[in-house]
Amino acid sequence: MVNNGKPKGVASGVDRRSFLKATGAGSATVALAGCTETITGGGGGDGGIPDTITIGAMGPADAPFGDSILKSAQLAADEMNENGGIAGADVEVLTRDTMDQPSTARTGYQELTSTEGAHATVGIFGSEQLLALMPEFASAETVHLTAGAASTEAPALVADDYETNKYWFRVGPVNSVFLLEAMIQYAGSQFEAMGWETVAVLAEDYKWTEPITSDIESRLVDEVGVDVVDVRRVASGTEDFTPVYDQLEASDIDGAFTALAHTGTNSLVQWAQQQRPFGYGGIHVPTQLPSFYSATQGAAISTFSQTTATPTSEITDKTIPYAEAFNEANDGYPVYTGYSAYDAMYMLKEAIESAESVNSDDLVTELENISYTGTAGNIEFFGQDGEFPHDVRFGEDYTTGVFFQWQADSEGNGVQEVLWPDNLATGEYVPAPWNQ
Amino acid sequence: MSGETESTMTEEPSEDGSLFELVDPREMGTLQRLGVLALLGLAVFAPIGVILGRELMVLQLTGAFIFATYVMTWDVVSGYTGEISFGHALFFGVGAYTSAIVNTQLELSLFVTIPIGVVAATLAGLLIGFPSLRLHGPYFSLITLVTPIILISMLVFASDITGGASGLTGIDVLTRDTIISYYLAFGVFAFALVLFLAITRSDAGTVLTAIREDEMAVQAAGLNPQKFKLFAFVLSGAVGGLAGAIALHTRVLGGVASPSDLLALVLSIEVIVAAILGGMGTITGAAIGGLMFYMTVRFLRALPDFGVPLLETLTGAVADSYFLIFALLALVFLFYVPEGALPRIAQYVKGRQSRAAVAADGGRTPAESAIAKFVSQLRELVGLEGGDER
Numbered sequence: 001m002v003n004n005g006k007p008k009g010v011a012s013g014v015d016r017r018s019f020l021k022a023t024g025a026g027s028a029t030v031a032l033a034g035c036t037e038t039i040t041g042g043g044g045g046d047g048g049i050p051d052t053i054t055i056g057a058m059g060p061a062d063a064p065f066g067d068s069i070l071k072s073a074q075l076a077a078d079e080m081n082e083n084g085g086i087a088g089a090d091v092e093v094l095t096r097d098t099m100d101q102p103s104t105a106r107t108g109y110q111e112l113t114s115t116e117g118a119h120a121t122v123g124i125f126g127s128e129q130l131l132a133l134m135p136e137f138a139s140a141e142t143v144h145l146t147a148g149a150a151s152t153e154a155p156a157l158v159a160d161d162y163e164t165n166k167y168w169f170r171v172g173p174v175n176s177v178f179l180l181e182a183m184i185q186y187a188g189s190q191f192e193a194m195g196w197e198t199v200a201v202l203a204e205d206y207k208w209t210e211p212i213t214s215d216i217e218s219r220l221v222d223e224v225g226v227d228v229v230d231v232r233r234v235a236s237g238t239e240d241f242t243p244v245y246d247q248l249e250a251s252d253i254d255g256a257f258t259a260l261a262h263t264g265t266n267s268l269v270q271w272a273q274q275q276r277p278f279g280y281g282g283i284h285v286p287t288q289l290p291s292f293y294s295a296t297q298g299a300a301i302s303t304f305s306q307t308t309a310t311p312t313s314e315i316t317d318k319t320i321p322y323a324e325a326f327n328e329a330n331d332g333y334p335v336y337t338g339y340s341a342y343d344a345m346y347m348l349k350e351a352i353e354s355a356e357s358v359n360s361d362d363l364v365t366e367l368e369n370i371s372y373t374g375t376a377g378n379i380e381f382f383g384q385d386g387e388f389p390h391d392v393r394f395g396e397d398y399t400t401g402v403f404f405q406w407q408a409d410s411e412g413n414g415v416q417e418v419l420w421p422d423n424l425a426t427g428e429y430v431p432a433p434w435n436q
Numbered sequence: 437m438s439g440e441t442e443s444t445m446t447e448e449p450s451e452d453g454s455l456f457e458l459v460d461p462r463e464m465g466t467l468q469r470l471g472v473l474a475l476l477g478l479a480v481f482a483p484i485g486v487i488l489g490r491e492l493m494v495l496q497l498t499g500a501f502i503f504a505t506y507v508m509t510w511d512v513v514s515g516y517t518g519e520i521s522f523g524h525a526l527f528f529g530v531g532a533y534t535s536a537i538v539n540t541q542l543e544l545s546l547f548v549t550i551p552i553g554v555v556a557a558t559l560a561g562l563l564i565g566f567p568s569l570r571l572h573g574p575y576f577s578l579i580t581l582v583t584p585i586i587l588i589s590m591l592v593f594a595s596d597i598t599g600g601a602s603g604l605t606g607i608d609v610l611t612r613d614t615i616i617s618y619y620l621a622f623g624v625f626a627f628a629l630v631l632f633l634a635i636t637r638s639d640a641g642t643v644l645t646a647i648r649e650d651e652m653a654v655q656a657a658g659l660n661p662q663k664f665k666l667f668a669f670v671l672s673g674a675v676g677g678l679a680g681a682i683a684l685h686t687r688v689l690g691g692v693a694s695p696s697d698l699l700a701l702v703l704s705i706e707v708i709v710a711a712i713l714g715g716m717g718t719i720t721g722a723a724i725g726g727l728m729f730y731m732t733v734r735f736l737r738a739l740p741d742f743g744v745p746l747l748e749t750l751t752g753a754v755a756d757s758y759f760l761i762f763a764l765l766a767l768v769f770l771f772y773v774p775e776g777a778l779p780r781i782a783q784y785v786k787g788r789q790s791r792a793a794v795a796a797d798g799g800r801t802p803a804e805s806a807i808a809k810f811v812s813q814l815r816e817l818v819g820l821e822g823g824d825e826r
Contacts, residue, residue, distance in 0.1 A: 102696050102697050110492055111492060111738055127602035128601065128694050131599075131603045131694065134690075135690025206600070
């Protein structure tokens with residue numbers, strides 16, 4: 001109950017102004033001060049080639065997954081600008097940190113498309129942020145190429161309402177359904193040699209693992225011919241894996257086949273510290289980090305994981321040069337999202353040059369028909385009527401990713417050796433030191 | 437489409453004299469007139485903003501109206517009764533998620549599901565309100581703190597219908613249009629503002645304030661404080677649920693319900709911070725605090741890179757740690773400006789002390805009373821003699 005009294009004379013000008021500052025009118029002034037750029041027509045150009053092509057890159061800047069996206073987009077733009085840009089236009093990359101928060105991602109995206117007039121965006125790591133942005137891609141009518149998040153929700157939205165959601169594409173990673181496919185193919189090819197006859201599946205209870213755990217047991221039994229003692233979905237936020245490992249050890253398994261991202265680090269470090277008598281690997285996002293071996297002081301030894309690419313895997317003749325160029329520019333190798341973000345930039349270049357326009361609808365048509373050999377393989381998207389509209393295709397002719405294992409070289413440094421597919425393999429599976 | 441939704445949002449003044457008094461400019465002081473002017477300015481801003489190419493600002497203000505409504509719903513309970521709720525996001529989440537789940541599972545129209553969401557949030561208000569009758573201070577705050585966390589766990593557990601931690605998609609929206617979304621959010625904001633002002637300026641508001649100052653005295657006066665508290669919770673839940681549902685089904689959230697946007701602890705805390713900065717127990721202060729907080733956070737995040745390494749580090753740090761800055765600012769306010777920004781400004785403008793009408797204790801500010809109440813209850817809990825409220 002602030003001021004239910006009558007006014008006592010007229011307030012002086014200064015006071016009135018100071019009050020105005022505290023009202024809605026003031027908030028408008030504050031926010032207006034934030035908008036200093038002129039509007040260059042909303043996101044998604046309306047055709048033709050402008051003098052400068054603006055591409056937005058988004059990711060959690062403080063996490064390696066986001067950092068690799070932002071730096072790879074910039075790397076690609078620098079390379080393009082040295083070689084005539086895109087269709088003669090300069091390329092400008094603007095980055096926004098999502099902080100892994102949907103609200104921050106939303107604000108950043110709105111700035112990119114409405115204030116900065118971005119013609120397209122790349123990036124995003126994390127399903128929650130991607131799903132929160134799906135309505136924004138539709139409102140901005142601007143092409144977005146995703147370079148993280150494996151959720152199948154996004155292509156489902158394109159299938160449900162193509163006209164609204166057609167601006168979304170995913171360059172990588174392959175979605176969860178295909179991650180399962182990769183796990184089964186790997187198991188069929190390698191488990192026998194690895195001596196994995198009895199396994200347990202260890203997945204974290206997040207949405208992205210659901211397509212994996214729903215079918216993995218029957219497929220491992222039927223197609224690979226191994227015993228599956230348990231398909232364990234570990235609660236999100238689990239920090240102590242000891243009881244789980246006790247049970248797995250009691251059932252005498254040869255290996256734990258994983259689907260872990262958010263809870264992966266604790267799970268891996270405890271498995272190594274407790275020297276559990278079974279192998280460990282499958283899909284494990286933290287162990288994909290090129291710096292993970294040294295960060296865990298070698299605990300990652302012998303763990304293996306599927307990933308889009310590694311700095312030493314020659315998936316195409318672009319893979320290693322990109323990883324080296326990234327290392328040159330940033331003093332460290334990229335993680336999987338970087339390969340996809342880099343490929344996304346060059347796919348945009350190809351689409352814009354082919355359409356001779358930055359018009360979003362033209363770009364959608366171009367991208368639907370594109371076949372681009374990038375760092376991660378031959379990248380093509382499912383069409384409007386495909387199984388996963390606008391998602392990246394999986395398979396030998398397209399992109400499968402690789403399975404690698406952390407091994408120690410002669411100097412004791414960790415190396416990501418490729419185990420699968422066979423044509424890219426640089427080594428063979430080696431059990432953990434305490435299991436040899 | 438827009439016409440229909442607008443009509444559900446109009447503020448029909450009830451046949452209540454106090455409400456007419458409230459919106460009659462002749463009855464107002466300078467400050468209220470300014471406030472009404474500001475409201476009118478906001479009411480016509482959207483089309484002008486879009487024409488001027490300031491669509492981003494229109495979008496952000498739309499979000500700010502929803503957030504300011506959240507802050508008011510917290511203020512009407514905690515700012516007035518002194519029972520501090522640390523989990524007010526529960527109401528926004530229940531309202532939005534209920535509407536979303538009914539809409540996706542039963543495929544009912546939003547004109548049915550939004551009211552269902554509001555009813556569910558009202559029930560949540562009852563659910564939280566009942567313990568507050570028996571438990572006080574820290575105990576009650578703990579309950580409010582864990583309830584949204586329990587709900588998030590339940591969402592993850594039933595992720596096939598709730599979307600779990602990554603969010604629920606495929607929800608219908610009332611509109612994807614920026615301007616219509618703006619007016620829907622503005623309608624909710626204005627409706628909540630007028631409703632809460634009318635209630636808190638009525639006798640009920642006086643009783644609620646008295647509960648904060650001295651619950652015993654209220655009982656001694658032959659009034660039942662429990663009834664009034666429950667009423668405040670139910671009202672807060674209903675309006676909070678409405679705001680959450682409107683946010684979800686317009687461009688603010690664009691039809692994607694995610695725990696981070698609707699239930700996260702950080703949202704509950706932001707609401708409290710904004711209310712403290714604007715002025716606890718004032719409604720208008722909460723509304724303005726909410727608008728300012730929301731817009732300032734976005735302004736900080738959008739600070740341009742000046743190309744100067746040191747400055748860049750600084751602005752980057754400010755953008756990254758906005759929450760820390762605001763939390764510290766709230767602490768500073770609690771010490772030096774406990775009544776909040778708006779009442780302090782009002783004092784300057786009026787050139788005299790402007791205190792709450794009910795001052796049982798030598799005219800403490802709402803924040804001071806609420807904290808004193810909390811502390812004395814904490815002292816009772818840990819076995820120290822209560823009663824000394826300093």
